[in-house]
Amino acid sequence: MNLWRRILALMVKEFLALLKDRKGRLVLVVPPMIQLLVFGYAATFDLKNVPYVVYSEDRGQVSRDLLSAFSGSGNFTRVAHLGDDRQIAQIIQSRRALMAIRIGPNFSADLLSGRPAKLQIIVDGRNSNTALLVVNYAGSILRKFNEDWARDHGSRIPVHFETRSWFNPNLESRWFFVPAIVGLLTLLVTMLVTALSVAREREQGTFDQLLVTPMSPPEILLGKALPGFLIGMVEATVITLFAVFWFHVPLLGSVATLYVGIFLFLLSAVGVGLMISSIAVTQQQGLLGAFFFMVPAIILSGFATPIRNMPQLVQDLTLLNPMRYFLVFLRGVFLQGTPIQLLIGQLWPMAAIGIVSLAIAGWLFRNRMY
Secondary structure (H helix, E strand, O other): OHHHHHHHHHHHHHHHHHHHHHHHHHHHHHHHHHHHHHHHHHHOOOOOOOEEEEEEOOOOOHHHHHEEEEOOOOOOOEEEEEEOOHHHHHHHHHHOOOOEEEEEEHHHHHHHOOEEEEHHHHHEEEOOOHHHHHHHHHHHHHHEEEEHHHHHHHHOOOOEEEEEEOOOOOOHHHHHHHHHHHHHHHHHHHHHHHOOOHHHHHHHHHHHHHHOOOOOOHHHHHHHHHHHHHHHHHHHHHHHHHHHHOOOOOOOOHHHHHHHHHHHHHHHHHHHHHHHHHHOOOOOHHHHHHHHHHHHHOOOOOOOOHHOOOOOHHHHHHHHHHHHHHHHHHHHHHHHHHOOOOOHHHHHHHHHHHHHHHHHHHHHHHHHHO
């Protein structure tokens, strides 16, 4: 009981220090709201390449010519030729391909007999900007195919193609960006609070006073960690409410699953923040350390650039970034309604990063005390 009373007293001290500091209050409220609105309305993506799969029930020369037009384009890379249409959903959902081309059994026969032939293009709509570019690229290839066929065979509209975007039928860009902002702003606020925590004590000269209290180093570390954790949880909740009720982004998954991911992400963010704070001597050093971590973490998370387009060495470095896993988790919960058992691959790395970083923070804290 005395243990938790001491930790609670230190937590109250941390909250009072934050709330009494006018600049600290502004950091907690103003930047997240401004960035939420800016990113929610203005963020955009560029596309570098399009991995796609093919399911063709037609073995005619015409369908082969059409597929050759796609494979010969510099914008597309075929990753698989499927033997069953049921594989399409699995490959699109696992992100191994952004697009699937489905050709019916009568494609060549319809064209050769002068009838319009239908072609289905299935696009992953989770990234609306990418999906629109994919549709435009595919449309340009099909228009060229139509022109060539009309010139050679005298047919007006030889190919009709139908496009279906999964997970984001109307290709709303906010559906892709706003869930990611939950992770981005939660990381920003949590890192700022925790990275300045111990450094503030050293700079203000109150760190030595903590050392003479009955609290042990793990208790002090826990008292420093929990305020940032609770503030991050509140921030994530507020931004999630904005995403659902202001930007109308669907939350198809379980709220319980969402908060499991938020909990583990905050665990990793607080651990990294305390590790930085345990090294820093001044608040300026803590602030610089936080931004030194946050900027690469955001860039290498897949928020601004698809990870698969990065060099292999950089892709390997992203495995140490908790934001990488959290963004995949958020989009899976929001847009796909993915159950928690299918998200274990994103959850356990965040837990591992959190445990390791907290252990290192504890070691640094203990060694710098004595």
